Amino acid sequence: MNLDAPHADTAKQTNSVSHWPGVVLVGGECAAVQFGTWPSTDGRDGRATVGENCHRRRVNEFSRYKRQPMIDKIRNTLHQYAHLNRDVFTISEDADLYAYGLTSHATVNLMLGLEDAFQVEFPERMLRRRTFETIANIHESIVELTAGQPTAAS
Amino acid sequence: MPITVMSRSFGALEKAQRIGLEIAAPAADSVDREARFPSESFDALRAERMLGIFIPTEFGGGGCSIADVSAICTALGQHCSATAMIFAMHQIQVACIVRHARESEFFASYLAELADTQSLIASATSEIGVGGDTRSSVCAIERDSGSFSIKKQAPVISYGEYADAILATARRTPDSPPSDQVLVLLKRDEFTLARTSGWDTLGFRGTCSPGFMLSARATEDHILADSFADISSQTMLPVSHIVWTSLWLGIATAAVGRARAYIRAEARKSPGKTPAASVRLAEVVSKLQGMRALVNDSVRDYEVTGGEADAASGMNFAIRMNNLKLSCSTAVVDIVSQSMLICGMSGYRIDSKFSLGRLLRDAYGAALMINNDRIYGANAAMLLVSKDD
Known part of the structure; x- marks a missing residue:
């Protein structure tokens, strides 16, 4: 465990308890539902199911509200650290950042910037070239890391 | 052994x-x-x-x-x-x-x-103007109706004049940034080399590695499909570090072999009396064993982790493969130097069967080919984000 990380406690917490009522998360995945219902945007109360389905739903609910602010924040972080040869605010979310000049050295700074901006810590399995290849990939990783963290994009 | x-x-x-x-x-x-x-x-x-x-x-x-x-x-x-x-x-x-x-x-x-x-393939990955960073290119491939041309100022191309083909890096297009590279194969009849420097060095003299202006024209199918970023992290870097450290292990083994032979000859001269330097031999043999263990462990690591594209492009693997090169490049100098101390003047002499001069000169090259400071710098950057191993 990284004891230096100022947000280590937050990260630990999101891995055990989600902000949804009654949903207990183990290792970041939804393992069991103890009680209660899911709040939903379409007015229906959908009873939560276990496992992957629950996780997917949680991510969907989350991203419906948070997507655009997160993308903007990612673009801001890219602007600060990635040193691309294109305007980061106009490139598509699927553009290959490496083709726009993202170097491995800049990737390290970008990771540090994103970790600070979103108060997350990229686990070793995400420290791959693919994770930082596009804005969409970065967004997907951060959604996974911040799922259950209501203030992540604020 | x-x-x-x-x-x-x-x-x-x-x-x-x-x-x-x-x-x-x-x-x-x-x-x-x-x-x-x-x-x-x-x-x-x-x-x-x-x-x-x-x-x-x-x-x-x-x-x-x-x-x-x-x-x-x-x-x-x-x-x-x-x-x-x-x-x-x-x-x-x-x-x-x-x-x-x-x-x-x-x-x-x-x-x-x-x-x-049984063709011999050379490599042109370094370039004048990138400061030794193989993940950066100045030159670019210029496509033209199914073919491409490339002009590269290479500070070294080992055995370039004796190679049947060269694998060279270049930017993907003339508009690409320095880090967006491809790897291209150039066969003997597709490239010309104009020598720009000599190769009169302390060691590895027989690799014949002067600088060249490389000019080539080939068809587009000579471009490897994967980006050089992937080729470099998944294959070129780990395989380079494994084969280099393996041959440095050979140099270290040869040096220790001479030290052993020297001590044995000394012991035979006066039976019953252990030669003074035999303790140093015991020490250097232990260092050699450590070096060999690291090489063999890294081979196994590459066989397990290196086969998975995703894990092989991860930071932990890169750090471990860099550490292999860092440790062995210093170990080989240490082991050959200590063998020299054991052999004494017989090791220092050029005209002795215990001579260690060539091995020592070669060993000093290990820390310089992809300079250790550059590799330490890369590891230091990765350790800012990499988690436990």
Whole structure:
């Protein structure tokens, strides 16, 4: 465990308890539902199911509200650290950042910037070239890391 | 002393040991003194079809594993560093093509041709103007109706004048940033080399590595499909570090061999009295064992982790493979120096059978080829984000 990380406690917490009522998360995945219902945007109360389905739903609910602010924040972080040869605010979310000049050295700074901006810590399995290849990939990783963290994009 | 316990080389290791002992070793001093290509070694390696050992059998190659290639580099490195280094660098190029281009029709037939003709492939990854960073290119490939051309100012191309083909890096297009690179194969009749510098160095003199202006024109199918970023992290870097450290292990093994022989000769002169330097021998043998263990462990690491594209491009693996190079490049100098202390003036002399001068000069090259400070810098940056191993 990284004891230096100022947000280590937050990260630990999101891995055990989600902000949804009654949903207990183990290792970041939804393992069991103890009680209660899911709040939903379409007015229906959908009873939560276990496992992957629950996780997917949680991510969907989350991203419906948070997507655009997160993308903007990612673009801001890219602007600060990635040193691309294109305007980061106009490139598509699927553009290959490496083709726009993202170097491995800049990737390290970008990771540090994103970790600070979103108060997350990229686990070793995400420290791959693919994770930082596009804005969409970065967004997907951060959604996974911040799922259950209501203030992540604020 | 067993060199490896993992060989499945079907005689390839034994052939390499024989070539090393009978052909490379007797020529090693003249190769070094005259800074000439070890042609007798390569005639023998070609005759035994050793240049194709890393090519899968489906293409007519020897189907050897990285463990086999590592053991062979160690075996050759014990006798002639230049022969071992050229052999090792060739196998790095083969590994890149096998792993990253075998799906293409052109490269599949090229691999078969390579196995058949026992061609030697050189590498042009460094370039004047990028400060030693192989993940940056100045030159770019310029496409023109199915073909491309490239002009590259290479500060070194090892055995360039003796190679049948060169793998070179370049930016993907003239508009691409320095880090967006591709790897291209250039065959002998597709490139010209204009020498821009000499190669009169302290060690590895027989690798014949002067600078060249490389100009080439080839068809687009010569471009490897995978980006060089992937080729570099998944194959070129780990395989380079494994084969280089394997041959440095050969140099260290040869030095310790001379120290052992010296101590034995001393002990025979006055039986019953342990030579003073025998304690130093015990110490250096332990260091050699540590170096060998690290090389073999990294070979296993590459066999397990390196096979998965995702894990192989991860930071932990890169840090470990960098540490292999960092540790062994300093260990080889330490081991050869200590062997020199054991052999004393006999090791210092050029005209003695215990002479260690050539081995020491070669050993000093290890920390410089991809400078250790650059690698420490890369690891330091990765450790800012990399988590526990």
